[in-house]
Amino acid sequence: MNVETLCSKILAGERISFDEAVFLHDHAGIDTLAYLADTIRQRKHPEGVVSYIIDRNLNPTNICVTDCTFCSFYATPKDKEKAYVLEREDIYQRIQETVDVGGVQILMQSGHHPKIGCEWFEELMRDIMTRWPELHLHAMAPSEIEHLARVSKITTLEVLKRLQAAGMKSMPGGGAEVLTERVRAIIAPRKTSSDDWIRIMEEAHSIGMRTTATMMYGHVEHTADRIEHLQRLRDLQDRTGGFTAFIGWTFQPVGNPLGDELIAGGWSKATHAEYFRVTSIARIFLDNFDNIQASFVTQGADAAQLSLRMGCNDFGSVMLEENVVSAAGCCELIDVTGIEKHIIQAGFTPRQRNQEYALL
Numbered sequence: 001m002n003v004e005t006l007c008s009k010i011l012a013g014e015r016i017s018f019d020e021a022v023f024l025h026d027h028a029g030i031d032t033l034a035y036l037a038d039t040i041r042q043r044k045h046p047e048g049v050v051s052y053i054i055d056r057n058l059n060p061t062n063i064c065v066t067d068c069t070f071c072s073f074y075a076t077p078k079d080k081e082k083a084y085v086l087e088r089e090d091i092y093q094r095i096q097e098t099v100d101v102g103g104v105q106i107l108m109q110s111g112h113h114p115k116i117g118c119e120w121f122e123e124l125m126r127d128i129m130t131r132w133p134e135l136h137l138h139a140m141a142p143s144e145i146e147h148l149a150r151v152s153k154i155t156t157l158e159v160l161k162r163l164q165a166a167g168m169k170s171m172p173g174g175g176a177e178v179l180t181e182r183v184r185a186i187i188a189p190r191k192t193s194s195d196d197w198i199r200i201m202e203e204a205h206s207i208g209m210r211t212t213a214t215m216m217y218g219h220v221e222h223t224a225d226r227i228e229h230l231q232r233l234r235d236l237q238d239r240t241g242g243f244t245a246f247i248g249w250t251f252q253p254v255g256n257p258l259g260d261e262l263i264a265g266g267w268s269k270a271t272h273a274e275y276f277r278v279t280s281i282a283r284i285f286l287d288n289f290d291n292i293q294a295s296f297v298t299q300g301a302d303a304a305q306l307s308l309r310m311g312c313n314d315f316g317s318v319m320l321e322e323n324v325v326s327a328a329g330c331c332e333l334i335d336v337t338g339i340e341k342h343i344i345q346a347g348f349t350p351r352q353r354n355q356e357y358a359l360l
Contacts, residue, residue: 021227033280037311045313050343051353055105056098056320061085064111068188072255074111108139117151122166129167141174142200143192157203173214178221179229205242218250218270237288245291249298272303283311305342
């Protein structure tokens with residue numbers, strides 16, 4: 001196996017294997033990976049458009065009992081100073097602010113509150129859709145679906161069906177982190193297992209609900225863990241075609257136990273070069289995914305701009321509110337003008353989109 005042979009295979013449009021992806025990840029230069037990924041992006045999106053969406057990341061509660069070691073956002077039920085559950089009027093005010101500036105979507109995710117089940121979110125979603133029927137609710141990652149099922153004593157499929165009936169239109173890929181049990185046992189031992197994350201995603205796809213896929217890396221995983229994660233996503237996409245996009249970002253170490261432990265042990269935070277490498281590999285390996293989204297919130301707008309030549313065809317969100325990543329000391333939010341400027345400077349035409357990646 002060598003890089004030149006793999007390049008020829010990829011440029012011929014052939015699918016690469018797990019072992020080939022591991023080899024490419026570890027041995028190919030970033031220029032080579034960028035060229036391959038950009039070629040694939042051009043083939044999938046020859047029109048030269050880079051899209052973005054206007055939305056808000058709404059977190060109704062930060063109370064959580066899952067205790068992920070990498071999370072800086074959550075509060076325990078006993079943490080009276082940090083813990084919150086938003087009042088309905090506060091939620092509605094934030095949504096109206098989003099709509100007023102052209103927002104088309106609410107990304108709704110929460111902590112795993114021990115006393116909030118499916119019924120609470122059903123009522124909230126119905127109220128939201130009554131007030132803003134054109135709004136797209138992109139909500140409740142698989143780990144939240146599993147938690148609501150446990151609290152309400154119903155199946156995860158029933159939770160999905162009930163929330164879909166209440167107005168939830170698609171599901172984000174949060175909680176995936178890295179889909180190997182070795183990694184999850186270290187960073188999130190009480191969270192949804194890899195198998196259950198995939199199962200819940202497949203259940204969502206089975207009822208016509210599209211979803212995104214994510215990966216949060218740059219902590220305790222190895223190359224093989226990253227590629228196994230991508231393999232599981234590609235296999236599910238082969239079965240269902242239900243993923244709209246892949247979004248990857250690097251672990252942010254501020255204010256969480258995992259970051260403290262890694263830094264104390266001499267660990268170094270993932271560089272932009274590592275982000276570019278993984279992004280390019282994702283574009284090459286996920287040949288059945290139409291869209292790869294840049295992560296300017298964690299990487300910064302300039303790095304996100306460069307990633308548009310490394311496989312990404314979407315700049316992400318003009319996010320009017322973000323609480324999870326910002327709690328880890330990393331959050332870059334820019335407005336429409338800033339996003340469009342970076343897209344144009346990279347040589348593309350900016351276009352607003354919806355969650356289905358239809359251009360508006």
